[in-house]
Amino acid sequence: GEDDVHFTDSPFHLVVESGETIRDDDAVFVTNDGEALCVAFACSPLIENGINRGTTVSFRDISARKEAQNEALQASKLASVGQLAxxxxxxxxTPTQYIGDNLRFLGEAHRDLAAVLDAYRKLARAAGRAGVLGESVAAAEAAAEEVDLEYLLREIPAATDQSLGGVERGARIVLAMKEFSHPGARDKTAADLxxxxxxxxxxxxxxxxHVADVDTDLDPALPPVICLPDELNQVFLNLIINAAHAIDEAGGGAGEDGKGRITIATRGDEDWVEIRVSDTGGGIPDEIGEHVFDPFFTTKEVGKGTGQGLSICxxxxxxxxxxxxxxxxxPGKGTAFVVRLPVNGQDATSEAA
Structure with missing residues (x-):
């Protein structure tokens, strides 16, 4: 590949040339079948009768350590996001609460003012019928027409309600972000999935x-699950984003708006719960299906994926x-990822295959 190191630039050649031992505790070897292997190695000269006859290489697989480091880094990132959120x-x-409270006050005040205004309008009509205050009544009616009073009475409550709805949505988004990314406890706890x-x-x-419509079919009777909620949040996040990317890479969907569809369903199954995330993307080719959960495996362009998402899941x-x-x-139709979890948080009962 483009990143492969030629022998003349490799540590082995440097050892041959210099006769010195070279060590690297964080390197990558590429196997004959093209797979990357994380290693720590030492390369030493092979001296016979004072002559450097070659090199000896000793190395150990550090994939497990790298995976643990990546997991710790991910946990640290989540904790930082949680603190930030x-x-x-x-x-x-605090300002959202002020805005919401003021909008509710304005809505109630408008209703009160509208009632008072209606009483004044009735008074004006009565004065007109009695033939008194003719000029004042005419001026009031002209002023009402100039500002389009009927339009204001109709649209101000609608505008207030829409603004209040927007504020409440913003508050829900902030709460969702806080709950999603809050650093969780180390011990498992019951959670509403x-x-x-x-x-x-x-x-x-x-x-x-922009790429998909989402349908949810969430079982209202789904039992709480003993789990690490923040880590399962990461699983759901990865699966949903992967579904969106699959649809996008497939060129969208068959909907009238060009969008695909993501469907998320939950259901209880005795001592287990099941979460299914389906998409209408291009599907997973048979030849790579067995590798999708491998660390660092990705089909995405450089910079768009590390290959860690499904491995972490x-x-x-x-x-x-x-x-x-x-x-x-x-292939060509879509993919459904299925997560099955024991309700009690441990493998106390074996699941039928």
Whole structure:
């Protein structure tokens, strides 16, 4: 590949030339089948009778260590985002509350003023019928017509309600961000996965809103699950964003607006819960299906994916929650990723294959 190192520029050649030992605790070897292997190695000269006859190389696989480091980095990032979100929530919530309270006051005040204005208008009509205050009544009616009073009485409440709706939506987004990214406890706790999915959808809406419509079929009777909520939030985030990217890479969808469709469903299954994230993207080709959960495996362009997303998902679901994650895919039609989790948070009951 373009990043391969030629022998003349490699550590092995330098050892031959200099006779010195070279060590590297963070290197990548490429195997014959093209796979990258993270290693720590030492390369030393092979001296016989004072003559450098070649080199010896010793190395060890550090993939597990690298994966642990990446996981720790991811956790650190989530913790930082959580702290940032908490600070943002604190800063935004106070002015948002002021705006919301003032809009509610304006809405109530408008209703009161409209009632008073209606009483004055009745008084003006009565004065007109009695033939008194003719000039004043005419001036009042002209002023009402000039400002289009009927339009204001109709549109001010609508504008206030729309503004209040926008403020409430903003408050929900901030709360969703706070709940999604709040650094979780190390111990498992009962969590509402339906709410976690709704929060995740709101947090990552900008990733999917231009390429897909989202349908949710969330089981209202879904039991709370003993889990690490913040880590499952990351799983849901990865699956939803992957679905959006799959649709985008497939050129959109068959909808009238050119969008694809993401469907998220939950259901209970005795001692298990199941979360299914489906998309109408291009599907997963058979030849790469067995590699999608491998660390660092990605089909995306350089800079658009690290190949860690689904690997992290598998680690969270299988290793940390004794669950299962798998996919069903039809090339050209789409893919569904399925996550199954034990309700009690541990593999106390074996699941039928």
């Amino acid at each position: 908490a600070g943002i929530a604190h800063e935004i919530n 339906n709410r976690a999915i709704e929060n995740t959808l709101m947090v990552c809406r900008n990733e999917w809103k 598998r680690d969270v679901v299988v290793e940390k929650h004794a669950g299962r994650i798998f996919f069903e895919s039809v």
